[in-house]
Amino acid sequence: MADHDDDVLLVRECLRGDNNAFCKLVDKYKVPVYNLAYRMLQSEEEAEDAFQEAFFKAYKSLDKYKLKYSFFTWLYTVTLNICRNRLKKKRRYFVFSINEPLSDDNKLTWQIADTDMAPDVLLERRSDMSLINAAVQSLPDKYRAVIILRYLEDMPYQEIAEIVKLPLGTVKTQIHRGRRLMREYIKGERGGTNDV
Amino acid sequence: MMFSCKEIGGLMDDYLSGELSPEERELFINHISGGKVCKRKTAFEEAFDHDLRSLPPFTPDMSLVRKVQNKVSGYHKEAETPVFSLFQENQRLFFNSGLAVIVVLLLALNVNFYVFMSRNSVQNNFAGQPKPAGERTVLQPVKFVLDVPDARESSTHSVAVVGDFNGWDPGKNKMEYDKKTDAWVLNLELKPGIYDYMYVINDKIWVADPNAGKLRDDGFGGQNSVLEL
Numbered sequence: 379m380a381d382h383d384d385d386v387l388l389v390r391e392c393l394r395g396d397n398n399a400f401c402k403l404v405d406k407y408k409v410p411v412y413n414l415a416y417r418m419l420q421s422e423e424e425a426e427d428a429f430q431e432a433f434f435k436a437y438k439s440l441d442k443y444k445l446k447y448s449f450f451t452w453l454y455t456v457t458l459n460i461c462r463n464r465l466k467k468k469r470r471y472f473v474f475s476i477n478e479p480l481s482d483d484n485k486l487t488w489q490i491a492d493t494d495m496a497p498d499v500l501l502e503r504r505s506d507m508s509l510i511n512a513a514v515q516s517l518p519d520k521y522r523a524v525i526i527l528r529y530l531e532d533m534p535y536q537e538i539a540e541i542v543k544l545p546l547g548t549v550k551t552q553i554h555r556g557r558r559l560m561r562e563y564i565k566g567e568r569g570g571t572n573d574v
Numbered sequence: 575m576m577f578s579c580k581e582i583g584g585l586m587d588d589y590l591s592g593e594l595s596p597e598e599r600e601l602f603i604n605h606i607s608g609g610k611v612c613k614r615k616t617a618f619e620e621a622f623d624h625d626l627r628s629l630p631p632f633t634p635d636m637s638l639v640r641k642v643q644n645k646v647s648g649y650h651k652e653a654e655t656p657v658f659s660l661f662q663e664n665q666r667l668f669f670n671s672g673l674a675v676i677v678v679l680l681l682a683l684n685v686n687f688y689v690f691m692s693r694n695s696v697q698n699n700f701a702g703q704p705k706p707a708g709e710r711t712v713l714q715p716v717k718f719v720l721d722v723p724d725a726r727e728s729s730t731h732s733v734a735v736v737g738d739f740n741g742w743d744p745g746k747n748k749m750e751y752d753k754k755t756d757a758w759v760l761n762l763e764l765k766p767g768i769y770d771y772m773y774v775i776n777d778k779i780w781v782a783d784p785n786a787g788k789l790r791d792d793g794f795g796g797q798n799s800v801l802e803l
Contacts, residue, residue, distance in 0.1 A: 412633060417632065
């Protein structure tokens, strides 16, 4: 709640003409917005464009934002809509492969929290994490969006339903199906075994 | 009561999210303790859940963040002085070629033309009938009245109008309780246009106007009242 109040304060300052207040919001939410854009669009260049577009669109339509809602939820909705529009445009020009993994030139570095692991275990864990990451990226857009919000942003079901504008039951079903698809992907990659 | 293996599969997501009731959770754990297959499946799902949540985020380059911040910071300036910015960026090109002279002359001619036209326009206005009210934005008086049982209760200590016209800020347009009509009232003057609005009771409860002629989806599962002026 304190977080929401802080955001509302910054939004009010921005609406009064203090653009630096919005810059603070950009700084605060840069990672989740970029992460969502990158995971949805699967391209660094597209993610950067969507990132800029999302914040600028949010800035210009700040007077439409209702203070009773979470700013983060609203910003996420704006970002997700931008990503969806970009994906739609993309499909007009070529067939989008849902099995296409991340490009090799991405800047992702895996950080395993437990550094006391033996090197071979650490290597295996990294491999597991890469596989799970690829499984997320392999999902169809609608499942990927809810999986990102649920597991990577740790959002409650109700908040996800507000962002994707779907009934709560549909969101739960999509998450369930998304998980199942990821499990199948991992199983396929491992040649039939399904252990994490 | 006991869960079947099929039911366990259906409850798995809720179990992992901690959304089972204490009774359901106990039954769930009892079931998986007694069967190897379900126990193994649950262990797999728990590990998968953990790994999924541990995926590191992609982070933006700081130069990208600065770019957005600079764009926002300078937004108004850019909007006000686009010609000046363009001129600064290209001034060397302009001054190093004879084209600059032509452009300056054309600009001067254009300015004179616009000054001439605008003077005529003003003169026409003065020469004709009195200046129509439409020349300035005429504010329309609007009376907001909230007359619902909830608002009359003694527990209602404040009601505010929020909408597109005040940035949805409950602190800006507080209504006053009118004993005669037993309703919350506020008079405002707004520019002609279409506005979405709502009422906020006690700074907490957001409600659409029950007497609004039109409602529309607010994009978050709720509805806004619509005011057309």
